[in-house]
Amino acid sequence: MKVATELPLDIIFSHILPRLPVKSIPRFKCVSKQWHSFLSSRMFAKTHLKFLQNDRKQNNLKLIVLSNTTPSNFCTIDCESPDDGFTSIRSLPFEASRENISLIASVNGLVCAGLKNVINKNEFYDLVLWNPLTGDHKVLFRTSSYKIKQRGFLFYYSSSEDDYKLVCITRANDVYIYSLKSNSWTKVLHRVSGDWIPSTALNEGIYLINQTGCQESCSIMKIDLRTKNFKIATLPLRNKATNNGTSKDVHTVIVGGQVRLFERYCAGDMLMIEWLRWPSMKGGRPKGTMVNNYPKYSSPWFLRPIHMMKNGNYLMHSEIGNHLCIVDAKRQTKQFLCSCTTRYEDIQIGAKFTETLESPNQYN
Structure with a gap:
């Protein structure tokens, strides 16, 4: 044989x-x-x-750190093994300086970067989709400058349509959705009332959140992308703000295929993270609470979680001193990793990404 x-x-x-x-x-x-x-x-x-999404052994989550030079360069650090340090410095494949680039969000290895207007920092004259691993990038179609709220973006992948979508809320409170597949914008809501911020997307619905300052409740809006109808639910927060001005912020996230509320607040000497689940968009008090906490170290509002590591520790960024650290929540210890003050610009919200082969030009 x-x-x-x-x-x-x-x-x-x-x-x-x-x-x-x-x-x-x-x-x-x-x-x-x-x-x-x-x-x-x-x-x-x-x-x-x-x-890649089903393989938990590979470490593909990276953090982009921009240089403070002009034109701007970048390097990355592994979110699971940050002790390995920074990679070698690479050039951005598109023209940008430290004053005008903002990393907004990422999904499946594609990073959405906004190039800000020099005169008005809240406006973007261009939006770019970029794969930091391969260098592939695409400048999005536009008709005018993007007068977008500072946190008025949501970037997600629609599996049913095999399409990447970008939700934007303008300062006039119009809600637009960009389709990478068709390279076009669609207005889904006009002059929506309230201070809404895009938060997450699930099952052909996008969720927006409205919470101003230290309130005792927040509102969640769900927009059905198929019908363009929306529902609003007002949810009481579990932890009321104290009289001494304790701060907190609220977001929605996907945990186990469900939308949950992420609440951050200060309690004594601890900075708390609380995950909340509520019954439905009809409202009601959130339930099924899971609490994580870690030492606040100086001013807690300047210590921002970047990544929860597989071992349960947090990779965090301190805005005071602009440095990276690892926080062990169980032992309540902090390990200093490196300072970004001399060589690098601030680490931005949308700087974490997964190394993939996805291309923003895949539908061309």
Whole structure:
């Protein structure tokens, strides 16, 4: 009986190559024209992403740190092993300076960057989708400058439409959604009342949150993207602000396929994170609470969680001194990692991303 000495290509292409670490893919493109064509295809990028999302052993979450030079450069740090330090400095594939670039959000390895107006820092003259690993980028279609609220963005992937969407709320309170597949903007709500901020997306619905200052409740708006109808629920917060001006902020996040409320507040010498789940958009008191806390160290409002590590520790950024640290919540200790003051600009909210092969030009 003759024994096969080579694996069939369909086995290699479908079951072996998609399991490789993302940074090793480029070297296999040199095997042949066929391999180069397949590994450069959108189908392989999607298959590799699916394996990547189900593989908990690989560390692909990175944090972008921008330089304080003009033009701006960047480097990255591994969110699970930050002790390894920064990677080598690379150039941005598009023109930007430290004064005008803002990293807004990321999903599936694509980072949304806004290029700010020099005169009015709250306006963007361009929005760019960018893969920091591959360098692929795309300047989004626009008709005028983006007069967007400071936190008026939500970037997400719609699996049912196989499309990347960007939700924007203008300063006039109009709600727009950009489709990467069609390269177009659609207005879904006009002059919505209230100070709303996009927060998360789930099952063809986007969730916006309205909470100004230290209130005892917050409002959640759910917009059904299929019907363009919306519902608003007012939810009481579990922890009332104290009379001495204790601060807190509220967001919605996806945990286990459900929308939950993320509440951050100060209690004595601790900075608390509380995850809340409520019955439905009909309102009602949140329930099913899980509490995490960590030492506040000086002023807690300037200590921002970046990533919860697999071992339960937090990678955090301190705005006082502009440094990175690891906080052990159980032992209540803080490990200083590095200061970004001399070489780098502030670490931004949308700077965390997953290394993937996704391209903003995949629908071209």
